[in-house]
Amino acid sequence: MTGASAAAWEALYRVWRVGDTAGLATVVATFGSAPRPPGTPMLVTAEGRVVGSVSGGCVDGDVHARALAAVSDGVPRLVSYGVSDDDARAVGLTCGGTIEVFVEPVDARSFAELPRLIACQRLGVPAVSATVVAHPLRAAVGAHALVTADDDLGFNGDLGFNGDLGFNGDRAFDGGTAPRSDGALAPADEALLREAAWRLLREGGAGGARCATLRLSGAREGEMRVLLVPYLPPPRMLVFGANDFAAALVPQARLLGYRTTVCDARPVFTTAERFPEADEVVTAWPHRHLADEHEAGRLDGRTAVVCLSHDPKFEIPLLAAALRLPLGYVGAMGSRRAHADRVARLRAEGVTEAELAALASPVGLDLAARTPAETAVSIAAELILLTRGGLPARRSTVPVPVPGPVPVPGPVPVPTLAPVPAERATAKEARR
Template structure:
């Protein structure tokens, strides 16, 4: 099951019993919005709430809209901005804006939900295109579910804007969700990409790997710990890992890449202090198109490591991708503190951050990504 699992599983369980739930999804943000596009919250017919759209500041109002959608079966869109001086006003104190689409979900309104769940359970990427606005009122709330090859749903061909399928598949390939507007046709469609979580591959079965596995899991990575030493590489020593593998690290990574289980979102960290393990592993890792490659060690260890990798034929541009010594300079020393510094560097690399204190700089807290 993917990181989206709890919301969609809860939604599906009510759907399968032919009951109606209310689904709220963040479809657009600007400024310092508390939750990203695609964040979702479900209200079941029995009053259970799962997920979040704002971290709390507007969710009371969203829940009322979800209750209304359950009762009247009508989808609606709501916008929330900066709250005013009235302490009871509904708004965002963070200074951003948030658009939320609230819809009733049952067998009639969302017959495609079974296909969505099949894909999520299989760990296969899937996108849901939902009509938010349309000149033909009955098209609002219609869904189209698509993967790399097929599509299905209630969205009729005459209601489908030109190029929507191609655009949605492009977003799915990149794991992006966004609101598409077709002004000349008065149509707006939200494309929600639901992709398997990225992998975090940790090599070296020690306390540093255990600490990073714990943090990485909360970051929605799928964690694998790999080491060739069976006495150390056991599931009970790494309770937060999804997978614990006894294998030679370089051979395991090569096979995973050959089998298509390593992609541009994958994070690789080596905690090995043995050059016989470390060098072939990093040589393999730096030859792959992955998000991050890091290696634990001192400055002296890094110098020896860099020289050995260059001697092994690793190019200078490839070497520039290696985070070694791994992590941001946070001043910590323990395994847990080191894991935090590594996680911080992974986040900064992923989102283009600089690791500076927010209180020491000006401008928005969150840098808004643009979708071309």
């Protein structure tokens, strides 16, 4: 979850706690090119204040108006935005894609599970929320459920819990559903809702938020559409080597949502003052710290390990251990000559060719980076490419040429346009 999304949820919780109503807009589905992924929230308070965004700005104004309407009339709505036309009064996406946005009023009755969801987000407990965005019965639209992997959430007074927390015997709880009228969501529909959420939770939230179409049975035939949003602890990045490259990489990693650890065996270099943006600074032998984290169960398939040390006594034991773990990314900094020596040493340690194939070395995309900041950008870019399923981009075998100055293009001919009617021009300016 991004910082902007977390801010929207925290702002919604503040509104919820004081008993007010707010409008919550959430991206449900995207088709083609779209600026924000499913699950992205945007909060609109009753006073019109906005936290978050569901687009690059092109439809946020219309979503804002619909959220205020939802606060006023208490009715949720599912809205689709496609490509805008030439009409200045039209609202749509300029990127050529289509997005669906679910806009709902939120208060203590309609979203009773919100405090539990906030607790999961704050404490890093994996959870999946499920929201009915379409149903044959209008009263069922907006029903919510929450499932989570752990009931030990440590609620405190800040979250304001009272009464039964709804725990069950299999060390999981859910917040129940909150249909907009009693009995609106039939038990069979509720079971479908929860099973879909559990399935995504068991998959570890793979693939992110999604909209599922569930076939109803019994007297209420038809389909309901459910928005499933996983909330997972932030992925971890372990940066080994306390140097300027690590100091540049940590803020880049935080921008991508990683929880960062800087580790080095040399205490004089491994200080919190040198890495103020790191979540954790550890003085330890790199391979031993990695082993400790693995044994404690704090590593998973999203974890990134980046070795920025050139010292073989540190990097070879570390990389040999990291390449044998089911991690998301293992990279090591160095020149191509250093890479060849590194690979030879790892082979001598018994690392297989299949394991070596997972090593990103030299680390980062081949951007001809020279400074620590540029190297950090190249590493972040490679992580985005791999985690988003982009095309494989291994480094070239020849140096990347550094281009010369880009020639300044001449003036672009401006076509002659017919005058725009005054009322249409006014509408266009208003939209801008």
